[in-house]
Amino acid sequence: MNGPRDVTIADLAQHLGVHKSTVSRAMDPARRHLIGAELLQRVEAAARTLGYRPNRAAAALSTGRSKTIGVLLPDITNPVFPPILRGIEDALDAEGYFALLANTSRRDDAAQTAVERMGAQRVEGFLIATAVRDDSWLEGLRQRGTRIVLVNRTDGSGALPAVISDDMLGMRLAVDHLVGLGHRRIAHLAGPATLSTGLARKIGFEQALLAHGLAPAAMAECSAYTVEGGQTAMAALLDARKGRRDFSAVVAANDQIALGVLDLLRRRKIAVPQQISVIGHNDIPLLDQVNPPLSSVRIQHYEMGFRAARLLLDALSGTPGSSDATIVLRPQLVARASTGPAP
Amino acid sequence: MNGPRDVTIADLAQHLGVHKSTVSRAMDPARRHLIGAELLQRVEAAARTLGYRPNRAAAALSTGRSKTIGVLLPDITNPVFPPILRGIEDALDAEGYFALLANTSRRDDAAQTAVERMGAQRVEGFLIATAVRDDSWLEGLRQRGTRIVLVNRTDGSGALPAVISDDMLGMRLAVDHLVGLGHRRIAHLAGPATLSTGLARKIGFEQALLAHGLAPAAMAECSAYTVEGGQTAMAALLDARKGRRDFSAVVAANDQIALGVLDLLRRRKIAVPQQISVIGHNDIPLLDQVNPPLSSVRIQHYEMGFRAARLLLDALSGTPGSSDATIVLRPQLVARASTGPAP
DNA sequence: TTGAAAGCGCTAACAC
DNA sequence: GTGTTAGCGCTTTCAA
Numbered sequence: 154m155n156g157p158r159d160v161t162i163a164d165l166a167q168h169l170g171v172h173k174s175t176v177s178r179a180m181d182p183a184r185r186h187l188i189g190a191e192l193l194q195r196v197e198a199a200a201r202t203l204g205y206r207p208n209r210a211a212a213a214l215s216t217g218r219s220k221t222i223g224v225l226l227p228d229i230t231n232p233v234f235p236p237i238l239r240g241i242e243d244a245l246d247a248e249g250y251f252a253l254l255a256n257t258s259r260r261d262d263a264a265q266t267a268v269e270r271m272g273a274q275r276v277e278g279f280l281i282a283t284a285v286r287d288d289s290w291l292e293g294l295r296q297r298g299t300r301i302v303l304v305n306r307t308d309g310s311g312a313l314p315a316v317i318s319d320d321m322l323g324m325r326l327a328v329d330h331l332v333g334l335g336h337r338r339i340a341h342l343a344g345p346a347t348l349s350t351g352l353a354r355k356i357g358f359e360q361a362l363l364a365h366g367l368a369p370a371a372m373a374e375c376s377a378y379t380v381e382g383g384q385t386a387m388a389a390l391l392d393a394r395k396g397r398r399d400f401s402a403v404v405a406a407n408d409q410i411a412l413g414v415l416d417l418l419r420r421r422k423i424a425v426p427q428q429i430s431v432i433g434h435n436d437i438p439l440l441d442q443v444n445p446p447l448s449s450v451r452i453q454h455y456e457m458g459f460r461a462a463r464l465l466l467d468a469l470s471g472t473p474g475s476s477d478a479t480i481v482l483r484p485q486l487v488a489r490a491s492t493g494p495a496p
Numbered sequence: 497m498n499g500p501r502d503v504t505i506a507d508l509a510q511h512l513g514v515h516k517s518t519v520s521r522a523m524d525p526a527r528r529h530l531i532g533a534e535l536l537q538r539v540e541a542a543a544r545t546l547g548y549r550p551n552r553a554a555a556a557l558s559t560g561r562s563k564t565i566g567v568l569l570p571d572i573t574n575p576v577f578p579p580i581l582r583g584i585e586d587a588l589d590a591e592g593y594f595a596l597l598a599n600t601s602r603r604d605d606a607a608q609t610a611v612e613r614m615g616a617q618r619v620e621g622f623l624i625a626t627a628v629r630d631d632s633w634l635e636g637l638r639q640r641g642t643r644i645v646l647v648n649r650t651d652g653s654g655a656l657p658a659v660i661s662d663d664m665l666g667m668r669l670a671v672d673h674l675v676g677l678g679h680r681r682i683a684h685l686a687g688p689a690t691l692s693t694g695l696a697r698k699i700g701f702e703q704a705l706l707a708h709g710l711a712p713a714a715m716a717e718c719s720a721y722t723v724e725g726g727q728t729a730m731a732a733l734l735d736a737r738k739g740r741r742d743f744s745a746v747v748a749a750n751d752q753i754a755l756g757v758l759d760l761l762r763r764r765k766i767a768v769p770q771q772i773s774v775i776g777h778n779d780i781p782l783l784d785q786v787n788p789p790l791s792s793v794r795i796q797h798y799e800m801g802f803r804a805a806r807l808l809l810d811a812l813s814g815t816p817g818s819s820d821a822t823i824v825l826r827p828q829l830v831a832r833a834s835t836g837p838a839p
Numbered sequence: 840t841t842g843a844a845a846g847c848g849c850t851a852a853c854a855c
Numbered sequence: 856g857t858g859t860t861a862g863c864g865c866t867t868t869c870a871a
Contacts, residue, residue: 161848172858177850189856209616210556211848214863219553221596221617229578229585232781239573242599251617253564253594256585273552274564274594412785438575442755444787504864515842520866532840554864557847 160205169199180207213275220250222465223271223279228258231378232437233407233454234282237304240458241280248466250277257283265290272299278465280458284308284315285347300468304461307349307479314468316461316480318452320350323484324357327404327432327450328365330486335495336402336430338370342386342414344378344406351378354406354434370400375410383413391421401429401495408433408440408449415447415491426493436487446489453482503548512542523550556618563593565808566614566622571601574721575780576750576797577625580647583801584623591809593620600626608633615642621808623801627651627658628690643811647804650692650822657811659804659823661795663693666827667700668707670747670775670793673829675708678838679745679773683714685729685757687721687749694721697749697777713743718753726756734764744772744838751776751783754790758834769836779830789832796825 162180166173171192178184179196188196199205213219222245226234242252253276255267264283271279278300284291284307292310295301303315331339341358344351351374362369373390375382383405391398405411411433418425425431425445433440436451460480505523509516514535521527522539531539542548556562565588569577585595596619598610607626614622621643627634627650635653638644646658674682684701687694694717705712716733718725726748734741748754754776761768768774768788776783779794803823 159848163848173848174850174859175857177848178857181850187856192856206612207616208557208618208848210553210562210618211863212850213553214551214557214865215848215850217863228582229572230582232575232578235572235575235578238597239571239599242572242597243602246598246602249613251596251598251614254581254585254597255589255594256582259586259589269549270592271594273550275551275553412782415785439755439782439786442758442786443782444785502864506864516864517843517866518841520864521841524866530840535840551864554847555866557849558864558866560847 159208160203161208162205165196165199165203165205168203169195171196217275219275219277221253221274221276222250222462223268223274223276224252224254225257225264225267225279225281225283226254227283228256229254231409233305233435236454237282237458240455240460241304241462242458244459244462244466250466252280268294277469278302280304280461280465282306284313284349286349286352287347300465302461302465302468304457305350309349311479314464314477314479316457316464316482317349318457318484319481320353321357321360323434323450323452324354324404325361325364326484326486327434328358328361330448330488330492331402331404331430331432332365332367334402334430334492337367337495338400339367339402339404340371340390340400341369341373342383342390342403342405342410343372343374344410345376346374348378351406358404375406378407378409380409380413380416383410384417385413386410387414387417391417398429402492403429403431405431405433408435408437408447411447411449411491412443415443415445425491428496430492430495432492440487441489445491448489448492449487450484451487452484457482502551503546504551505548508539508542508546508548511546512538514539560618562618562620564596564617564619565593565805566611566617566619567595567597568600568607568610568622568624568626569597570626571599572597574752576648576778579797580625580801583798583803584647584805585801587802587805587809593809595623611637620812621645623647623804623808625649627656627692629692629695630690643808645804645808645811647800648693652692654822657807657820657822659800659807659825660692661800661827662824663696664700664703666777666793666795667697667747668704669827669829670777671701671704671708673791673831673835674745674747674773674775675710677745677773677835680710680838681713681743682710682745682747683716683733683743684712685726685733685746685748685753686715686717687753688719689717691721694749701747718749721750721752723752723756723759726753727760728756729753730757730760734760741772745835746772746774748774748776751778751780751790751792754792754834755786758786758788758790768834771839773835773838775835783830784832788834791832791835792830793827794830795827800825 162173162176165176179188257263282304284303286309288308291308307315343355373386375386433449436449440447505516505519509519522531600606625647627646629652631651634651650658686698716729718729776792779792783790
């Protein structure tokens with residue numbers, strides 16, 4: 154059925170008249186020094202001529218280490234995730250690890266199913282960007298010894314190591330910026346309260362206002378972090394006020410929501426930023442090209458992925474200290490033309 | 497070092513007083529029917545209570561099938577690739593396969609290195625979106641029996657199965673659209689000639705013009721499919737003409753290049769589309785929000801990934817016919833505000 | 840319908 | 856330095 158069988162270390166050993174464990178040693182950089190210099194050469198030469206290709210699957214079975222990490226994303230199609238994944242992959246690659254990928258927005262239980270199937274593949278740990286605040290199964294997993302690092306979002310337990318952006322600070326940057334422009338009546342379009350980011354940004358927004366002695370002018374929760382979610386919530390906000398707007402600026406919980414807001418305001422002929430200022434969060438690509446260029450809070454996507462992967466890798470190799478940390482990255486304000494002086 | 501050892505089929509077998517091969521059969525849906533109904537129940541119950549988790553890594557070693565596919569992308573951060581990857585993943589997931597991911601834009605030989613390492617992991621095949629026209633190593637791989645399906649780009653050999661977009665048709669759509677708007681002098685900013693898409697679109701552009709009895713008004717090749725590549729090439733095109741533009745429309749080889757063009761024209765105070773019309777290719781997200789909304793040729797990214805994965809899966813399972821096909825998907829014109837009547 | 844035995848390719852004590 | 860031996864957990868003939 155298959156063509157010529159793969160060449161194995163046993164084949165090499167026989168060919169060279171040595172034992173296969175000798176070949177095994179010669180193949181492993183970490184144990185190569187145990188081998189005679191001349192023999193080492195011969196092994197390498199033979200490997201080349203016979204076309205030997207190491208079989209990590211076999212090594213994995215023997216050692217229990219697959220050199221493979223499970224990565225769970227809601228949906229790679231959401232522009233927030235590519236740079237995170239890229240960061241993850243760069244960190245893993247440097248250590249010879251691969252990412253096994255799953256998008257979990259297919260079904261409700263997709264994340265758990267993926268974790269189970271990846272567990273069967275014996276991934277050494279998980280990088281999870283899909284945590285929901287009331288996920289208790291994640292904490293259960295951890296207690297059974299599964300290595301997990303959360304990215305971008307945390308779960309409710311707070312017990313799992315995570316790498317996230319400082320959402321409170323992000324909101325402070327946004328609010329300070331607007332207040333600096335003279336705005337006093339500021340509205341917030343929140344993300345889903347089921348997500349840690351949705352909640353943290355909402356609280357962050359309120360606290361940031363409070364620091365200026367202000368209260369929210371209006372609040373609404375979007376059903377999802379999408380353009381449509383933003384449009385719908387914004388329409389509701391405006392309609393509820395029947396034309397009498399009591400706010401001059403909107404802080405959106407993420408960029409897609411903000412884009413939805415821009416879209417709706419454009420359709421309703423409300424000028425941005427002359428009549429209403431809008432600011433997003435995350436700073437996804439192309440925001441500088443939209444109309445008007447959208448102000449946002451830039452978070453360190455790539456860095457987030459990279460650090461999360463490093464954290465997991467360190468935990469796997471038993472590096473002390475780093476194991477249980479939660480790393481909080483600093484966001485940065487990016488002011489563009491969608492925010493301007495209060496009317 | 498490790499906690500309690502994993503539960504294996506041997507443990508289950510002992511616990512139940514049967515042979516492990518019996519348990520193995522009970523675990524495999526395809527061979528379950530060989531097992532007595534009552535015993536089957538007991539096995540399943542025991543598996544549950546003892547917390548048995550199948551070890552695919554071991555199965556992989558035994559069967560030679562890892563249920564894993566290697567996916568090579570240049571850079572997931574380029575908005576063209578997320579939907580392709582999503583399509584791939586959806587198709588793989590349906591068959592219980594996982595994608596092992598590698599971004600290959602890190603180094604020149606990253607693709608070959610990744611293929612080698614993934615080969616060691618015994619992936620069953622490769623989905624490759626990084627082909628370069630003069631890649632001969634891919635063809636070599638195929639001849640040695642490696643299963644490969646190309647996505648988005650083809651290599652030079654034409655011998656490898658691939659799923660791509662109809663680039664000739666895409667250019668025809670773009671050119672027909674512009675000619676329909678009255679343009680006669682049309683320029684092309686080509687992608688790198690080392691990529692199949694760069695070349696095919698360039699030829700497609702020329703042929704499409706020819707069909708209207710026209711010749712290219714100007715041509716330039718961008719060093720990369722990037723915004724900067726577009727800016728630079730466009731600047732060169734304009735500067736070479738010292739202000740005397742002999743074209744009223746630009747067909748860019750992809751959207752990033754087109755965005756670079758828009759950017760440059762904005763800085764030079766040349767009105768789009770009043771003075772120059774611009775059209776891109778691929779229709780990446782947010783193009784409808786940029787200023788002005790960019791016309792483009794929409795290609796079926798998701799479908800491309802999905803079909804490629806299906807093709808590979810079919811080949812792996814020995815489904816006849818489908819194995820060696822090259823599938824060409826039809827693109828579609830998306831006219832927006834960046835293209836308008838010729839001045 | 841179930842059991843026995845061999846083996847997938849590699850690693851890891853331990854011995855020489 | 857190198858060989859021996861014994862698995863890792865599962866599948867797969869072949870028998871019974």
